[in-house]
Amino acid sequence: MTQQVETDYLPLGTIVRLHKGTKRLMIYGRCLQKEETHEEFDYVGVPYPEGYLNPEKTFVFNHSAIEEVIHLGFVDEEEVIAQEMFQRHRKLIIEVEA
Secondary structure, eight states: OOOOOOSSOOOTTOEEEETTOOSOEEEEEEEEEOTTTOOEEEEEEEETTTOOOOGGGOEEEOGGGEEEEEEOOOOOHHHHHHHHHHHHHHHHHHHHHO
16 A cells, blocks of 8 residues: 655645634644644644643644644755654654555
C-alpha cells in the first residue's frame, strides 16, 4: 500500500482555513505529539487574527485537513534547515511503521 506523504511542512506564521472551517488559523508549531494520547499531528495553530488566547483556543491538525493556504509564512535559511530536519524525522517514522 502506497501512502501519500506531504514532503514539506508549512512555515510558521502560515495562515490556513481547514475543511468546513470558517475561522482562519495561524500555524505556530509543527510536528508534535499530544502527551495524553501520543497522537501525532503536523501542526498546532491559533485563531487569526486573535492569536493565542488560552489552551482551549489552540488547535492541532494534520496537513490533510487544510482546505486553503491563505498566506505562506516566512522562509529563510533556518527554515530550509528545519524542513530538512522534519523530513528526516518523517522518514524515520515511516520506516518504523512499515
